[in-house]
Amino acid sequence: xxxxxxxxxxxxxxxxxxxxxxxxxxxxxxxxxxxxxxxxxxxxxxxxxxxxxxxxxxxxxxxxxxxxxxxxxxxxxxxxxxxxxxxxxxxxxxxxxxxxxxxxxxxxxxxxxxxxxxxxxxxxxxxxxxxxxxxxxxxxxxxxxxxxxxxxxxxxxxxxxxxxxxxxxxxxxxxxxx
Numbered sequence: 001x002x003x004x005x006x007x008x009x010x011x012x013x014x015x016x017x018x019x020x021x022x023x024x025x026x027x028x029x030x031x032x033x034x035x036x037x038x039x040x041x042x043x044x045x046x047x048x049x050x051x052x053x054x055x056x057x058x059x060x061x062x063x064x065x066x067x068x069x070x071x072x073x074x075x076x077x078x079x080x081x082x083x084x085x086x087x088x089x090x091x092x093x094x095x096x097x098x099x100x101x102x103x104x105x106x107x108x109x110x111x112x113x114x115x116x117x118x119x120x121x122x123x124x125x126x127x128x129x130x131x132x133x134x135x136x137x138x139x140x141x142x143x144x145x146x147x148x149x150x151x152x153x154x155x156x157x158x159x160x161x162x163x164x165x166x167x168x169x170x171x172x173x174x175x176x177x178x
Contacts (some may be wrong), residue, residue, distance in 0.1 A: 002103070021084075031104035035096035044140075049145040058130070076143075110145055
């Protein structure tokens with residue numbers, strides 16, 4: 001398994017005196033733009049923030065982004081809803097781009113925390129206003145980024161009870177599902 005998947009954690013406390021460089025932010029956003037999207041529509045834009053006053057404003061307006069108090073940076077994923085083909089897949093596409101940011105950061109030794117904005121209207125409105133994000137674009141999330149100041153235990157795990165196999169031969173045994 002990829003080490004970044006196994007080591008990734010949601011970090012809520014960072015070492016505020018260690019900056020995140022423009023090159024590191026570019027590397028994470030580059031990884032985001034490699035994510036799959038419906039019909040290669042790439043319905044996203046990104047805002048990289050390192051200005052302390054703006055990070056503090058995120059803390060003020062987003063009730064679940066308190067980790068930005070110590071984060072050195074944040075990346076805001078902005079969704080661009082598609083019209084025509086493919087319509088309505090932007091949330092999945094931006095989720096895939098976000099996961100790539102989280103995994104790239106983990107591979108670089110950085111910590112992240114995904115703070116949801118979409119679909120909460122009050123959060124959308126406040127982040128939209130702070131960053132002047134105009135309709136039809138939608139602020140999708142805020143990702144706090146920095147050098148971890150904590151090492152939380154893993155919370156994810158494999159649950160075989162949540163997997164069904166339907167037909168076919170898998171590992172030499174015929175499995176049926178449901």
